[in-house]
Amino acid sequence: MYTGLTHLHSLLRWFALLAIIIALVKSFQGMRQGTDFGKSDNRWALLTLIAFHLQLLVGLALYFTQGWHTQIGNMADKVVRFYSIEHLVAMLIAIALVTIGRVRSKKATTAIAKHKRQFWAFLVALVLVLINxxxxxxxxxxxxAWFPGM
Ligand code: HEM
Structure with a gap:
């Protein structure tokens, strides 16, 4: 169970990164060229949202089943501090940013605003993920491992 969840979490990282990078490139181009927020823009934004939310679910399952929440007092240990606080908080912020960026982009009334709102929120989320x-x-x-099981 634990191995399955870690492998899934480890593999999903690549889907999440791929989706957010493609969504970012597309919204950057859209912003620059003033093109419509089309079907494919929508698809990659949605895939990013799904991948990040799946990471949230699997991450939360790992967090509580592995008892990281019980170790919050042990801040002298770098690894414990990382998983019990740093990784959790940073990723929660990144996931919130992706969600907010997607919702605000959908609510925008012009294509350029849709691209812009998505671009900035996804960019900060990507930086947070890469660092954490x-x-x-x-x-x-x-x-x-770089890839689960390798
Ligand atoms: C896009 C968001 C996220 C990405 C890209 C990500 C990525 C990763 C990666 C690559 C690992 C190492 C897996 C391995 O090779 O063993 C990991 C571990 C872990 N992540 Fe995340 N994570 C994300 C979000 C979260 C969230 C939101 C939580 C908690 C709510 C979380 C909790 C954990 C925990 C507890 C571990 C350690 C598992 C263990 O006990 O070995 N992650 N994460």
Whole structure:
């Protein structure tokens, strides 16, 4: 169960990153060229939202089943501090930004505003995610894999 969830969480990161990067490139082009917010823009924004929300569900399941919440007092340990607070808070903010960006983009009445609202919210979310993933080269990510099971 634990291995399955970590593998899923680890794999979904790539879908989340791919979707948000494509959505960002598209909204950047849309902003620059003043093009319509079309079907494919909508599809990538929605895929980003879905991937991030799935990460939230799997992440929360991992967080509580692995008892990270019970270790919040142990802040001297870098790995514990990372998973119990830093990763959680940063990713919650990133997921909130993706959600807000998507909702505000949908509510906008002009195509340019749709692209812009999505672009800025997704850009900050992407930076937060890149900084807060426990990449294998980081001290807190020691032992983690680039791809699950490898
Ligand atoms: C887009 C958002 C997120 C991304 C890209 C992401 C990415 C990752 C990655 C790559 C790992 C390492 C997996 C491994 O190789 O073992 C990880 C671990 C973990 N993540 Fe996330 N995460 C996200 C959101 C969240 C959220 C919102 C939570 C909590 C609510 C969370 C909780 C955890 C926990 C607890 C672990 C450690 C699992 C363990 O006990 O080994 N993640 N995350």
């Amino acid at each position: 993933v426990p990449w294998p080269f980081r001290e807190v990510g020691a032992g983690n």
